[in-house]
Amino acid sequence: xxxxxxxxGNEALSEAAVAAGCRCYFGYPITPQNEVxxxxxxxxxxxGGQFVQSESELAAINMVFGAAVVGARAITxxxxxxxxxxxxxxxxxxxxxxxxxxxxVMRGGPGLGxxxxxxxxxxxxxxxxxxxxxxxxxxxxxSVQEIVDHVILAFDLADRYRNPVLILIxxxxxxxxxxxxxxxxxxxDLPAKDWALTGCKGRPPNKSRSLILGENELLExxxxxxxxxxxxxxxxxxxEAVDAADAEILLVAYGSPARTCRSVVRKYRERGYxxxxxxxxxxxxxxxxxxxECAKGASAxxxxxxxxxxxxxxxxxxxxxxxxxxLLGKPGGEVIQAGELEAEIDRIIGLHKMKRR
Amino acid sequence: MTTVFKxxxxxxxTETHYCSGCGHGIVHRLIAEVxxxxxxxxxxxxxxxxxxxxxxxxxxxxxxxxxxxGRAPAVAxxxxxxxxxxIVFAYQGDGDLAAIGMAEIIHAANRGEHxxxxxxxxxxxxxxxxxxxxxxxxxxxTETTPRGRNALGEGAPIRVAELLAQFDGVKFVERCTxxxxxxxxxxxxxxxxxxxxxxxxxxxxxxxxxxxxxxYWGLQPRVAMRMIEERMEEIFPLxxxxxxxxxx
Amino acid sequence: xxxxxxxxxxxxxxxxxxxxxPHGVIVMxxxxxxxxxxxxxxxxLEECTGCxxxxxxxxDVIIEVEK
Numbered sequence: 001x002x003x004x005x006x007x008x009g010n011e012a013l014s015e016a017a018v019a020a021g022c023r024c025y026f027g028y029p030i031t032p033q034n035e036v037x038x039x040x041x042x043x044x045x046x047x048g049g050q051f052v053q054s055e056s057e058l059a060a061i062n063m064v065f066g067a068a069v070v071g072a073r074a075i076t077x078x079x080x081x082x083x084x085x086x087x088x089x090x091x092x093x094x095x096x097x098x099x100x101x102x103x104x105v106m107r108g109g110p111g112l113g114x115x116x117x118x119x120x121x122x123x124x125x126x127x128x129x130x131x132x133x134x135x136x137x138x139x140x141x142x143s144v145q146e147i148v149d150h151v152i153l154a155f156d157l158a159d160r161y162r163n164p165v166l167i168l169i170x171x172x173x174x175x176x177x178x179x180x181x182x183x184x185x186x187x188x189d190l191p192a193k194d195w196a197l198t199g200c201k202g203r204p205p206n207k208s209r210s211l212i213l214g215e216n217e218l219l220e221x222x223x224x225x226x227x228x229x230x231x232x233x234x235x236x237x238x239x240e241a242v243d244a245a246d247a248e249i250l251l252v253a254y255g256s257p258a259r260t261c262r263s264v265v266r267k268y269r270e271r272g273y274x275x276x277x278x279x280x281x282x283x284x285x286x287x288x289x290x291x292x293e294c295a296k297g298a299s300a301x302x303x304x305x306x307x308x309x310x311x312x313x314x315x316x317x318x319x320x321x322x323x324x325x326x327l328l329g330k331p332g333g334e335v336i337q338a339g340e341l342e343a344e345i346d347r348i349i350g351l352h353k354m355k356r357r
Numbered sequence: 358m359t360t361v362f363k364x365x366x367x368x369x370x371t372e373t374h375y376c377s378g379c380g381h382g383i384v385h386r387l388i389a390e391v392x393x394x395x396x397x398x399x400x401x402x403x404x405x406x407x408x409x410x411x412x413x414x415x416x417x418x419x420x421x422x423x424x425x426x427g428r429a430p431a432v433a434x435x436x437x438x439x440x441x442x443x444i445v446f447a448y449q450g451d452g453d454l455a456a457i458g459m460a461e462i463i464h465a466a467n468r469g470e471h472x473x474x475x476x477x478x479x480x481x482x483x484x485x486x487x488x489x490x491x492x493x494x495x496x497x498x499t500e501t502t503p504r505g506r507n508a509l510g511e512g513a514p515i516r517v518a519e520l521l522a523q524f525d526g527v528k529f530v531e532r533c534t535x536x537x538x539x540x541x542x543x544x545x546x547x548x549x550x551x552x553x554x555x556x557x558x559x560x561x562x563x564x565x566x567x568x569x570x571x572x573y574w575g576l577q578p579r580v581a582m583r584m585i586e587e588r589m590e591e592i593f594p595l596x597x598x599x600x601x602x603x604x605x
Numbered sequence: 606x607x608x609x610x611x612x613x614x615x616x617x618x619x620x621x622x623x624x625x626x627p628h629g630v631i632v633m634x635x636x637x638x639x640x641x642x643x644x645x646x647x648x649x650l651e652e653c654t655g656c657x658x659x660x661x662x663x664x665d666v667i668i669e670v671e672k
Contacts, residue, residue, distance in 0.1 A: 023439075024438060024439050026434075026435065050438040050439065052434060052438065052468070054431070054464070055461070055463075055464035056460060058428065058431070058460075058461075059428070059431040059434075059460065059461050059464065060431075062424065062425060062428040062431035062432050062435065062461070063431050063432070063434050063435035063438070065424070065425075065428075065431075065432050065435060066422075066431065066432035066433060066434060066436040066437075066438075066439070067436065067438065067439035068435070069422045069432070069435075069436065070402065070435075070436045070439050070440045070443060071439075071440070072439035072440065074435065074439065088425055089425060089428070092423075092424075092425050096422075096423070197420035197421070197422055197436075198402075198420070198440065198443070199399050199400035199401065199402065199419075199420060199443055200398065200399055200418075200419050200420050201399035201400065202399075205417070205418055205419050205420050205421070206420050207414040207415075207420070207421050208414075208421075208422040208423060209405075209414055209422070209423040210423060211411055211412070211423065
C-alpha cells in the first residue's frame, strides 16, 4: 500500500498527473490554482517532463493540443476566466479528437468576479463550452483523494475516447488539505495512438484537421462524434448515492457543497428524518438514470450549488416538470454554510409536514 | 539524360487550390525539397495555419496538423517539448502570425523554442477576400482600406523579421522572396539553414518570405512579382537579419 | 538537347515560367485546357539548355526538366 501524504487539492492533482505518466504541463498563473503552476515548475524537471509558463491560456491550451497531437499525455489547469479563454482550443481538441486533461478550479464570476469558490461554470463545462456540437467528459471530485483518483481516471478516459476531459473543482477543494494516497495506476488497456503525428516512418502521413469542406462530410463527422458521445453516456456516467433509497428529501450536489450536504444528511438521519444525497460524479455524462431511480420516492429534491442555478437544470431535465425540484443556489464566490442548508431543509420539512421515523 | 528538376517526394502529387501565380505553391515546394534533401521526411511534423495555406496538410507528404488561427507557435511548442526528436515547423501567413497570433509568435521566439517558422508575407488577407493585413503597405488598397492604408488609424506595416531578431532565443532570421529564380534559390537556402539549425538543436529559426497575391493585388502574376521588387522590398528589405551563431 | 515536360492539364496559366526562361523556350498556348486557361508549353526545345529556371518558378510544380 502506498504511503499517505497530507496535501492540498491543487498539489495533489499535480502529483497525480505525474503518477498518470503526464510529462507535459502548460499553464498560465491565475488564482485560485497557482499552487499547481508552482508545483509543476519544480516537479516536471525532476521527472524529465516539460513545464511551460505560457503567455496566455490561449497559448497553454494550444500547447496541450500540440503535445497531444504528437501522442503525449498533457494537462493544463486554470480558473474560470482562463477557462473561458481556452474554449477555442478545447473546441479544436474535441474536433481533432485529441486526448487532453483540463482542470478548472472555479472562481466567482461573471467577468473577473472574485477568487472565492464557485460552481458557476457548470453550463460551460457540460454543454461543450466553445463553438460547435461537442462535449467534454466532466469529472467533479469532492475530496482531495477523489481529485487524485479523477486525474488518473481522466487521462485514461481521454486516451480511450480521444476526447478532452475536464475536472471541475472549486477553491475550497483546491486549498483543502487531506491525507491522500498517490500510487501509479495499473496499466489500463487503452487503444494505440496510431493517429498521432510522430513522423511518417513506415506508414502513410497522418494529418490532424477539423476543416471539413466536402459535401455532407462535416455532417458525417458530427454524426460520428455524436455516436461517440452516446457511447460515453452509456458507459461513463458515475454517481454516488448516500441514504437515497428511502429519502423523502433528496439533496443533489457535487464538489465541496456535496460535503456539506453529506454531513447535514447524517445529522438529520440521526434525528430520524428520511433524507439522502445524490452526488453526480460525472457532470457530463449526467447520471440521469441513477438520479431518476434515487428520486422516485422523494417529495422534494433540493439542489445545492454555488451558482445561481445550473446543475438544477439537469436535475429538472431528468425528473420532469411534475417533480418538486427546489434550488439552494449561491452565486458570487460564496460558500453555502451548513446553517443555510439546514434552514432550507427545515422549511421543506415544515411545508410537507414530514415526520420522524 | 539526368533529371534536373522533378516534384520532391515530400510534396504530394496533387493539384493545389491556390490561385494562378500564388507564391504558396513555390514556398511549399521549397520546404518539401529541403525536407527531402535533409532526409527528414519521416521525422518532420508541419503545422498548417488558418488562411490561404489552411489546406497545406493536403499537399505535404509528411505528418501535418492544423492549428487554430494564430496559434501555430503554441502548438509547435507543445509538439517539440513533448517530442524533441521530431523536426517541427509552423507555416503561417501574415494575418495568422502578425495579427491574431502575435502573442504566440513573440513568446515562442523569446523562449527560443527549438522550432522553425516559415512566414509567408503577401501583405493582404487572401482567404477572407482581400482585407488589410498587419503587413499591408501604406497606400495599398484592400477590401477594408478602400482609400489605401493610412498610418494614422490603421497603423504602418509591421516588420516581423526585425521584431523577432532582437530576442536572444532567436538564432536565425532571414527575409527572402520568390519574385524571380535567383531569389527563389536564395529562399531555398534560407529554408535549409533554418531547418538545419533545428536538426542541430540550436534554437529558433525564422524565415520570412515575401510572396505575391495576384488575385487581391489585382495584378497579373508576372506584374505581381515585379511589384514585390519595386515596392515590397523597400518596406521589407531582403537579407539575413540574424546570422546563425558560429560553432562552439 | 534538354527536355522540358509540362503537365498542361494542371497549368493555371500564370506565365511565370515564360518570364523565367532565358531562351524563350516556353510559350503560352492558343488553346485552352480543361481549367479554361491558356497553358504553358515548351515550343522551341532546341534552344533549351536544361537550366530548370522555369520549374524553379512554377507554383504548381508541373514542370519536369531533364538534360
